[in-house]
Amino acid sequence: MERGRSGGVWRGMLPLLGLHVANEYYRLGRKPPVTAGLILANTLIYLRPGPLHRILPTVDQVCFNPHLILKYGDMRRFFLSAFYHMGESHLVYNMMSLLWKGIQLETSMGSVEFASMVAALLGLSQGITLLLSKGLLLLFDYETAYYHQFAVGFSGVLFAMKVVLNARSDDEYSYVHGMIIPTRHAAWAELILIQLFVPGVSFLGHLGGILAGLAYLQLRGSFLGSDPLALLIRNFVGAVSWPLRFVRSLFSFQRPRISGRGRVGRNLPGRVVAAAVWRCPVCTYDNSAWVDVCEMCSTVRQDHHHDFSRTHPSDRSGDLSLEELRRRRLERFER
Template identity: 35%
Template sequence: MAPRRGPNRGLETGVVLLAMELFNVGVTTIPPVTLFTIAGQVLLYVGTFSVPWEKWDVCISTDKVLSGHEFKRLFLSTFEHGDDMHLYYNMISFLIKGRSLEPRYGSTNFAFLLVILCSMTNIGYVLLGQACAHLFQDPYYLHTCAIGFSGVIFALKVLTSYEAPASTTMVAGTPVPTRYAAWVELIVIHLLVPRASFMGHLAGILAGVLYCKTFVGTMIDNFITGITGEPMVHDISFYHH
């Protein structure tokens, strides 16, 4: 198969805006895993990496994974983006969360957590597609295909909300309790941007809730700590309860 895209895609508006924001923040102030994750997705988007697929060849859908056994989509779909503004908004959101969480957890722990949340989100997406197709008797949910880092970002939204003190945050100009901001944002995005992946975002939220509020989070923390030797430090005592 021919390379996915050539090396000279061009600096589209979203890429330029993202670069300006990174330099405005200060590249040296960005934790390494966060910076590497952003840089990797930007370089993939602009075509610096010659990879043997087109972005929509690796989009994730329930049918492609369960029936087609194309398990590579569980990973590769996360790092592709539909257009430059999709990339921009995702990376800006991830930058904020990475700068908050990575110093707290430690870079190695944060890297493992990202991989795990990515896996949980994408497996959740596949299961949601199957459940919705059965519940609504509509095969659309089996075939809808998504790409992007949004699901992982929604999982991180849940983490940051549980790590933060009780407060309110603004969503679409309306103050809502920070704890529920991800849920409200899920609905707002679905209404304002119908093409956005509702199932992908919901899968990310559910992955975050599983991590923060169930024994799954304790298992994940113990697993990561067992590998890295560094404890996962959380600020809120009711984590994993």
Template identity: 40%
Template sequence: MLYRQMMRNRQRGSNLGLLLLASQVFQLGIDNIPPVTLATLGLNVYLFLFPVKPLLQTCLSVREAYWYGDWARLLLSPFHHVDDMHLYFNMASLLWKGIKLERKLGGAWFAYLLSVFSLLTGLVYLLLETGLARMTEDSSYSLQCAVGFSGVLFGLKVVNNHYHPGGATYVMGLAIANRYSCWVELVLIHVMNPGTSFVGHLAGILVGLLYTKGPLKRLMKTCAGFVTSNGHHGGQQTYYNSSGYSGYGMPNPPNAHSGQQSFNRRQYGAPYGDPYDTHMPSAPSQHPYTAGLSDEEQYQAAVRASLSDRGDSAQARSSHATYSHSNPTPEEIRWRRLQRFTS
């Protein structure tokens, strides 16, 4: 019965939702959609057109996942949809939330967040349904099957409200503070469309709260740090700021000193962990001792360091004598120092 209802829904809206979604994507402009958001949208559309399995074999329930051990549903259920309108509303919501969050968190961390939320929302859903079945002694809770990306979207809504506090959302003409909007929408969606999964949406909200108020964010940082610390040292490393991962840079050389790195960040006013660390000027990081010296002293120090790095001791002695006894003017000092750092 459920399968026939799903098939009727899919056939009834065979094109409208996809056309609306395509129209919205082109109105935004593909170039304006961050890559992870665009890839996630593409994956959902692809699996709607070419599903891995029929819907009854991808939806998530306690009976199928826990009793029968079909844990693959945890991965499949968020990315399959009942019909094209179901797909359209979820993907339209993903576009709005994804654009804001991916720009805030960075692509790598946003992809990590989506992966964790997709999996964890399903696990919390199973726990809630199991708890309800035991408290009410009603086994029907173990049979309820959920499918779709909306649970993850409720979690993203909580995270988005956390990173963009304030403001209000208008629900049925009423202004609702963003911090409470997810709870109002949870109730209204279930009242206006009883076929939606109330528990699935609630699971997404709880996962979002675990990230913003609970230990999930710290746990994710710890896991990400453990993976990168055990990875290859020759590749790129990702810098993490308070909002997530963004920016890439090569790892420091083995003999780099943390004191020198801290000095450079303080000197240029960049906060620790700032994603734009990779765009700092390179010369002062090689000559941290120039701060507080006069123009001539800075120039002398730069010359000595340059000649020392080249390992040409004879040339170093000759150049040092030349610059020590020529007594150049301040204008010549500034010009020579400019030549040194631009060569």
């Protein structure tokens, strides 16, 4: 979350973000749709292409400001401010972080559970930031520093996601900007380091994100049963996709299958033929082991398991001409 006001400017970093996202998704077997949707939504809101420029509110209209939210009940600032960014570098940094965290969490949790978690973390992080700013005003008279501060960005949710991801990790230590930090303290270390290196960011917004992640883990651990928000999302998706599934079922058809007890083909070297069939030496048709005459060309089976006295000269495959073999095949298919 970053303080201030700005508009969307494209300086060439977005193509690099697009290439990185495409490369990561190309390597994945299962493509996490919610993570991709969040990245796309944040990017489109920043670029505001075509009709979106007229539809979407400006960044000045949605900046997170505790004073305006509490005074006027402006819920648009409360929810939409997380999807706006101050500049291209702000957007790209947050989306790269979202890509890394989102892929891991959505792959392990499932898309519905992940979407439910993101919605909960968004509300918790914004709400805790609002309460912190109001509390600082009442207790310490910090009015200008936090209560009237304007901020935008998805980083509050990202800090909350980092807390959840670290809680699910089996690693004891993590790298934070090149430093080895115990995993359970990684989010706190990143909070301090970012504030030192980039003083213009919203410390309260990032702190609210960490506390939101801790609150989510506590609430999720104490709640027994299915997540009600995830259940609601799952039912909504099922209701929306039902017409599509119904139309698909109307026009679906099964591929016609060729039935038969054998195959036609050459006897390739190294090819293993099941013991339950025998291959005709003339037409290479695979016949059932229960029959002694080829079902394709009527050639009598000849091997050491059968009596050779039953083979007559007129039935031997070597005596059949090409015309006779072709005629027998046609008769076989016309049965």
